[in-house]
Amino acid sequence: MKTTFSGLSRRSFLRTGAAFGLATSAAGLKMPAYAQSGLPDIQSVLDRISVDGYVREDYRKLYNMTNEPLWDPAKDWIRSVDWEKVRSELAGTTVRFAIGAADQESAAEGLKPFEELSGIKVELVPIPDDSFYDKAVAEFISGNASFDALQFFSPWLGDFAAPGFLAPLDDYAAKWALPLDDFYDTYRLNYGYFGGKLVGIPFDCDVQMVHLRKSVMEKILGGPIDRATSVPSYDELIRITAEANKLGGGVAGVGMLGARGFWSTYTWEHIAAQAGMQLFDENFNPTLATDAGMKGMDIIQSLVKNAIEGVSGAGWGENRAAWLGGQVAANISWQDSGTQAMRPDQSQIVDDFITIYEPRIAGGVFAPPNIAGSTSCVTATAQNPEGAFLMLAFLTTSSIMAMNEANANGVAPGYKSVLSNPRLQAVS
Structure with missing residues (x-):
């Protein structure tokens, strides 16, 4: 691409x-x-x-x-x-x-x-x-x-x-x-x-995934992070990123792709899919403003309160820099955010993160993470x-x-x- x-x-x-x-x-x-x-x-x-x-x-x-x-x-x-x-x-x-x-x-x-x-x-x-x-x-x-x-x-x-x-x-x-x-x-x-x-x-x-900084989130969660059970829902992700946002030290609670166009659309589709959103009905009429679609927007708006400054302008490059530079405690981004975070020449958070399984939404469905x-x-x-x-x-x-x-x-x-x-x- x-x-x-x-x-x-x-x-x-x-x-x-x-x-x-x-x-x-x-x-x-x-x-x-x-x-x-x-x-x-x-x-x-x-x-x-x-x-x-x-x-x-x-x-x-x-x-x-x-x-x-x-x-x-x-x-x-x-x-x-x-x-x-x-x-x-x-x-x-x-x-x-x-x-x-x-x-x-x-x-x-x-x-x-x-x-x-x-x-x-x-x-x-x-x-x-x-x-x-x-x-x-x-x-x-x-x-x-x-x-x-x-x-x-x-x-x-x-x-x-x-x-x-x-x-x-x-x-x-x-x-x-x-x-x-x-x-x-x-x-x-x-x-x-x-x-x-x-x-x-x-x-x-x-594929989009959720990444967590261990040094920050283990304090909030009270112990080692389990990929499947520590953050089972987006409600829990909202809670812990809010707690992380209070710690200061130049580290915001969460980073995500929020820039206009492609980036924010993919973040929304990724999250709203867990609520059961379908882009079209059986006749290919758009179904974006359904309850599931709006649930995705509600979650994003809640996460934005805990997000790094400038998140509304964050494309891949800005998000990557914040994550690899240790400026966010959690990140919703592509899988390569994890691979690159393990390379000392690219990252300041080597060995200080974990990639978890996709959080769920109450009343939603299981949806594979968004691909691009x-x-x-x-x-x-x-x-x-x-x-x-x-x-x-x-x-x-x-x-x-x-x-x-x-x-x-x-x-x-x-x-x-x-x-x-x-x-x-x-x-x-």
């Missing part, structure tokens, strides 16, 4: 490699006399895509990480796909991949192994971070979009898929044996399918759709996603085989 809010780009801030992909009308032209013999040995390239090669040295030392994989090699697409077949069919073609300008250098480095494995050349097209949606829509409406592939904020999937702007990927996924069954259903279905067709590959699979992130798609007018698909499959493969998580760079995997891996869990 490469979305800019309040002047801060989440992905630019973290310098992740892959963000958006665009390709011009020149993409996909095959060079007739491409010298495949000039490509490196496939296994040697794959061997470099490893914990030792990708995960930061200081993090490897911090967690005593070995070179053992943080993923299941049998489900890692780049290690099962037939790269010789890819080369024979697509070597010499070009895919142009447009990204936020701040990420151009890191993206170029991250895509070198794909170029070596496939023989497909990737040309980067930097674009301003805050104009991607408008640029994409304008290109689509023109009827002759000049890009092959794109990664974007997952809630935009309907905007792009409903008018037919995205290519179906079912045939490519079948041909190249993409392990879609390894994704958790919530990401596979919400990030990948529209109208019963596969149109996207999940990329950044975020980004997805990877090929355009319906792509001149090199298969090459674009393969590039996106490489960028989203389980090994690279696992090492993104180990690097605490804010790009989260949605694979069962990754998130259930004990070695990954130990560093996440």
Whole structure:
């Protein structure tokens, strides 16, 4: 996901490699006399895509990480796909991949192994971070979009898929044996399918969670925090954050994403869902102002009384800074707030927090925490759709996603085989 809010780009801030992909009308032209013999040995390239090669040295030392994989090699697409077949069919073609300008250098480095494995050349097209949606829509409406592939904020999937702007990927996924069954259903279905067709590959699979500072909350709760029972309800979260807010010391009771637009909407949806809110009825009429929807608003208003100053302007960047800087006793934010809080170079609260299970609402329902992130798609007018698909499959493969998580760079995997891996869990 490469979305800019309040002047801060989440992905630019973290310098992740892959963000958006665009390709011009020149993409996909095959060079007739491409010298495949000039490509490196496939296994040697794959061997470099490893914990030792990708995960930061200081993090490897911090967690005593070995070179053992943080993923299941049998489900890692780049290690099962037939790269010789890819080369024979697509070597010499070009895919142009447009990204936020701040990420151009890191993206170029991250895509070198794909170029070596496939023989497909990737040309980067930097674009301003805050104009991607408008640029994409304008290109689509023109009827002759000049890009092959794109990664974007997952809630935009309907905007792009409903008018037919995205290519179906079912045939490519079948041909190249993409392990879609390894994704958790919530990401596979919400990030990948529209109208019963596969149109996207999940990329950044975020989920909102509640985090607590142990040094503050254990005093209020009277002992060690149990993830499931210490804060069973939002009423209890309101109570303890109010108590924490009285302690002073430059630490507010709670932080949350409260800025206008995306951030506050996601916080509200996350909480109101626990009260049983549905966004639409069976006829797709909005049902936002129901009792459940209003209950979510009531809880947010109660939490705001205990929140850090400026919470109404807090997007991801502001919230992240407050949490990692030790300025809040509790935080409602993405799961990477926990991963990054364990990294001494990013955090001042290492070993002083715990992530708890979602609090409940009396009379409500069990609702999974709210998801967000980004997805990877090929355009319906792509001149090199298969090459674009393969590039996106490489960028989203389980090994690279696992090492993104180990690097605490804010790009989260949605694979069962990754998130259930004990070695990954130990560093996440």
